[in-house]
Amino acid sequence: MRRVWVRELAGWSGALAVAMITTAQVASSARAELLFRDGDSLIVGMFARSVLSGAPLDWAMSSVLFLPESAVFASLDAVLPLDVNGLLTVNAVINMLALYGALRLVVGRRRDDTAPVMWALVGLGAFGLLAMTDVSGSRDALELASLLLTTTYYSATVVGVVLSVGLVRRVIDRVAGGAGLVIALGATAAVSTLSNPLFAAWATIPITLLLALMLIRSPRRTRTAMLLVVLVTGTALGFLGRIPLRAWIANTGAGYVQPERWTESVRYYGALLTDRMATPAGIIGVLIVSSLLVLAIARTVRAGDAGARFVATVAWVTPVLVAIGAIALGTHAARYLQPLAFAPVFALVAAPRAWRVSMRTGSLLAAAATVMLLIGGAFSAPRLAAASAAPDPDLVCVTDWVDASGRVGAGQFWTVRLPKLHLADPARLVQVDHELNGYAWLVNRTDFDVGEVSFLVEDAQTVPWRLSTSTAPDEVIDCGRYRILDFEESSLPLGPQRS
Structure with missing residues (x-):
């Protein structure tokens, strides 16, 4: 035995x-x-x-x-x-x-x-x-x-x-x-x-x-x-x-x-x-x-x-x-x-x-x-530890800014999911399509209850935005492969959900 x-x-x-x-x-x-x-x-x-x-x-x-x-x-x-x-x-x-x-x-x-x-x-x-x-x-x-x-x-x-x-x-x-x-x-x-x-x-x-x-x-x-x-x-x-x-x-x-x-x-x-x-x-x-x-x-x-x-x-x-x-x-x-x-x-x-x-x-x-x-x-x-701890300053730039803002923003599926998971409160990033409709796919639909957002996160995978308002962002924050379009002085209403 x-x-x-x-x-x-x-x-x-x-x-x-x-x-x-x-x-x-x-x-x-x-x-x-x-x-x-x-x-x-x-x-x-x-x-x-x-x-x-x-x-x-x-x-x-x-x-x-x-x-x-x-x-x-x-x-x-x-x-x-x-x-x-x-x-x-x-x-x-x-x-x-x-x-x-x-x-x-x-x-x-x-x-x-x-x-x-x-x-x-x-x-x-x-x-x-x-x-x-x-x-x-x-x-x-x-x-x-x-x-x-x-x-x-x-x-x-x-x-x-x-x-x-x-x-x-x-x-x-x-x-x-x-x-x-x-x-x-x-x-x-x-x-x-x-x-x-x-x-x-x-x-x-x-x-x-x-x-x-x-x-x-x-x-x-x-x-x-x-x-x-x-x-x-x-x-x-x-x-x-x-x-x-x-x-x-x-x-x-x-x-x-x-x-x-x-x-x-x-x-x-x-x-x-x-x-x-x-x-x-x-x-x-x-x-x-x-x-x-x-x-x-x-x-x-x-x-x-x-x-x-x-x-x-x-x-x-x-x-x-x-x-x-x-x-x-x-x-x-x-x-x-x-x-x-x-x-x-x-x-x-x-x-x-x-x-x-x-x-x-x-x-x-x-x-x-x-x-x-x-x-x-x-x-x-050591290789495992190094691979899992590989620095991603662009991601950190986004998550730090969102956490510090205390506000809710949005981004498209392929762009937003990585920062969303790494946030202290993932609900501060809402998943939307390029027209700012709630994109209800592999996400908690309670996120959309906020109704509106005040900034957008984008990268090379982001489809060009088609917003209902022509308001330009008050500030654009450069985070390497990401950009944050900050509409601090206005708000962007979310459209209906789709999947």
């Missing part, structure tokens, strides 16, 4: 090191824009801090509610004395650790001929290496693995999908029992779907398809049918749970479904793939995914048991189904294709066979690998 705990502790220590190395590399690249400053990436931090403030809540969310992600960020914010960037950095490391925990479930129970801890760590390392090949600052790039490090781009959904695969595999591998695992599967499906309907496309459809095929050949048809029913029922309950929250869902996502535009979708994703392969890092990333897909197909053919075959099949079937579905529905968003990054990793954990070496040699190799990872993690800590 003691040896088991030592082995598991070593695995988690190695996972922490991999998480720190990966996060430090991503945060030190242009991808830091997505981690710390992108307008979309800040919704979880904004929502969590709004909840913690105790202010009235009337949020306009997308089809994704970010419930698990917000719970994690709010917990960190409540207990850690860190600024926003520090919290986002810690959250990125925790997301990687959560993925390791889920992969540890997928890899199965330890037997005499298996090494589940080692292979779970290998799987995490492969995913981390893939994330480190993501080097652009674009949210639209086909750089999918690094999206797990953000709080916004469906990290909880990714972990939920991996957990679901692991729970199904554990039930398939068991000789008897497993009621708790089945209940956990239903709960995971319900919570994941409640938060993000994409779970149905990423997990429920592929897993249901494979379970249905297994019913034809499986000697344990009752257990397989039970897994199928529980997964579908949990997903359905998740959709039903969204009904009471519909007032917060400003966009159900139905508008993104445009099957008549499938040819445009093919061109869009084809262009993203071409751009991805235009850099050495991108080529390495494509080769990693391609190699894992080939390995997954090979392990599907050679699998020695039903659990290994199921996991290996999920590794290549899920990316294929998701890619085909994204094109068939005419979508134009790289983030919908994240299973192309994480699902192929299942190929590494489908059949976690132990290497045939002596116990002494194996212990020495494991210890050496753990020590190397820990050293790498330790050297990554």
Whole structure:
């Protein structure tokens, strides 16, 4: 028993090191824009801090509610004395650790001929290496693995999908029992779907398809049918749970479904793939995914048991189904294709066979690998700290001025969200469109109760203003990449809300 705990502790220590190395590399690249400053990436931090403030809540969310992600960020914010960037950095490391925990479930129970801890760590390392090949600052790039490090781009959904695969595999591998695992599967499906309907496309459809095929050949048809029913029922309950929250869902996502535009979708994703392969890092990333897909197909053919075959099949079937579905529905968003990054990793954990070496040699190799990872993690800590503490004098200029003014101003979506999150009172910056109408999208609609504002914040992303008044600003404050148009002697009325 003691040896088991030592082995598991070593695995988690190695996972922490991999998480720190990966996060430090991503945060030190242009991808830091997505981690710390992108307008979309800040919704979880904004929502969590709004909840913690105790202010009235009337949020306009997308089809994704970010419930698990917000719970994690709010917990960190409540207990850690860190600024926003520090919290986002810690959250990125925790997301990687959560993925390791889920992969540890997928890899199965330890037997005499298996090494589940080692292979779970290998799987995490492969995913981390893939994330480190993501080097652009674009949210639209086909750089999918690094999206797990953000709080916004469906990290909880990714972990939920991996957990679901692991729970199904554990039930398939068991000789008897497993009621708790089945209940956990239903709960995971319900919570994941409640938060993000994409779970149905990423997990429920592929897993249901494979379970249905297994019913034809499986000697344990009752257990397989039970897994199928529980997964579908949990997903359905998740959709039903969204009904009471519909007032917060400003966009159900139905508008993104445009099957008549499938040819445009093919061109869009084809262009993203071409751009991805235009850099050495991108080529390495494509080769990693391609190699894992080939390995997954090979392990599907050679699998020695039903659990290994199921996991290996999920590794290549899920990316294929998701890619085909994204094109068939005419979508134009790289983030919908994240299973192309994480699902192929299942190929590494489908059949976690132990290497045939002596116990002494194996212990020495494991210890050496753990020590190397820990050293790498330790050297990554200063890089993490430097990346999260990178100075942004332009942002500080805006937030200091707004905090000191004691007044309420406004700005457009891509401009205002970063300063808004970093303010002492985020309600002092209202999110509007270029005509000063309230832009009710991923924001607390109580902000618009103020009715009018007295200054505007703009930058290079700001669409030229079309104001109802021709009054010129009394003063223009230069804050580097930002400008503050101060209308101190007059007021600018807000128009009606739109989303």
